Amino acid sequence: MKFASGISDSVQVFEATRQACQQALDQLRGVPCHLACVFASPIYRTQWTEVLHAIHEQLKPAVLVGCSGSGVIGGEQELEWVPGLSVVAAYLPGVRLHPFAVSPEELEDSRAGGFWIDKIGAVPSDEPVFVLMADPYTCDSSKLLAELNQTFPKRPIIGGLASGGNEPGEHVLFHDTEVLRAGVVGLALTGNVTMDTVISQGCRAIGKPFIVTKAEDNIIRELGGRQALDVLREVLMGLPPTDQELAQRSIFVGVVIDEMRPQFQAGDFLIRQLAGIDPPSGAIAVAEQVHVGQTVQFHLRDPGASKQELRRLLAERSTMLQMAPPAGALVRAPRVVNHLVIWPSGYLVS
Numbered sequence: 001m002k003f004a005s006g007i008s009d010s011v012q013v014f015e016a017t018r019q020a021c022q023q024a025l026d027q028l029r030g031v032p033c034h035l036a037c038v039f040a041s042p043i044y045r046t047q048w049t050e051v052l053h054a055i056h057e058q059l060k061p062a063v064l065v066g067c068s069g070s071g072v073i074g075g076e077q078e079l080e081w082v083p084g085l086s087v088v089a090a091y092l093p094g095v096r097l098h099p100f101a102v103s104p105e106e107l108e109d110s111r112a113g114g115f116w117i118d119k120i121g122a123v124p125s126d127e128p129v130f131v132l133m134a135d136p137y138t139c140d141s142s143k144l145l146a147e148l149n150q151t152f153p154k155r156p157i158i159g160g161l162a163s164g165g166n167e168p169g170e171h172v173l174f175h176d177t178e179v180l181r182a183g184v185v186g187l188a189l190t191g192n193v194t195m196d197t198v199i200s201q202g203c204r205a206i207g208k209p210f211i212v213t214k215a216e217d218n219i220i221r222e223l224g225g226r227q228a229l230d231v232l233r234e235v236l237m238g239l240p241p242t243d244q245e246l247a248q249r250s251i252f253v254g255v256v257i258d259e260m261r262p263q264f265q266a267g268d269f270l271i272r273q274l275a276g277i278d279p280p281s282g283a284i285a286v287a288e289q290v291h292v293g294q295t296v297q298f299h300l301r302d303p304g305a306s307k308q309e310l311r312r313l314l315a316e317r318s319t320m321l322q323m324a325p326p327a328g329a330l331v332r333a334p335r336v337v338n339h340l341v342i343w344p345s346g347y348l349v350s
Helices: 013-028 048-059 104-109 114-120 141-151 228-237 241-247 303-321
Strands: 002-008 035-040 063-068 071-074 077-080 085-091 095-102 129-134 157-161 173-175 178-180 184-191 194-196 203-205 210-216 219-223 251-256 269-278 283-286 295-301 328-332 338-342 347-349
Touching: 002 013, 002 071, 013 048, 013 085, 035 048, 035 071, 048 063, 048 085, 048 178, 063 095, 063 129, 063 184, 071 085, 095 114, 095 173, 114 141, 129 141, 141 157, 173 184, 203 251, 203 269, 203 303, 219 228, 228 269, 228 283, 241 295, 251 283, 269 295
Parallel strands: 035 063, 129 157, 194 347
Antiparallel strands: 002 085, 035 085, 063 173, 071 077, 095 184, 129 184, 173 178, 203 295, 210 219, 210 295, 219 283, 251 269, 251 295, 269 283, 328 338, 338 347
């Protein structure tokens, strides 16, 4: 098992493709490329089919999946809101790859069970693990995950949403040499691979926890019997100046996962974006269904906290599993942050 990565910020997309692929090839050192994961800035706005053909010509991957992203990462470099193309290439002996793509129309008519077994080409007894990349405008992620969980119970699923666009049709999904602008592309892996999940939220809590006392769907109207927006303002006013500046671009809402815990700390929250505010009513909107009685706490996205938490989680996981250092890593940053680490034994940690 071997992993390689390449990244380029060339303003010319085919030069970026050539550079990223060459870096990956140099690291593979002659072994075949079974899987290529490609992430590219939509700033290129180019003929993506030709780009995918160029990647196939250079890397010759058995399977290619990927999507657009407002930020791409490769090696020690991160490119955000600028031209950038990142490729992760993997040599995976003993691992079977099952790529698939699902349109919005197919997902609307799909049901758990036979549809997904036929679409993916794997059965529950194969114990597949999944990587998904979805268009946020046209993919019903809740339905997708519910049906996969019913069809393949207790199997790990990781992934995220394509980003960089402002309306339907501006994101791209890559499925071998096919370019899609709607739905979801995915990859099931079976055989000599196991997956566990380690998620670095990249956020730290601010203020104190509050009980939701009035809510409708994803709208929180009251926290602790007070208008939600008043509570948010109070929390922000109590922050030091540096955190107030950070809050201008990275305020999130953490929804407690396990209400039975005596106290809450990092990892106890499902982090969701603050989707909007309504000053006249004092309500706030969250990118998640919220119910009366749930506990929430506001969070700030903090790069330092993210790095520290990721290191802690990976160290804990390595100690618990008694594994060697990872052979490679796939980090997806746009919108949803997932960390995918492939260990030499074939153990996958997301």
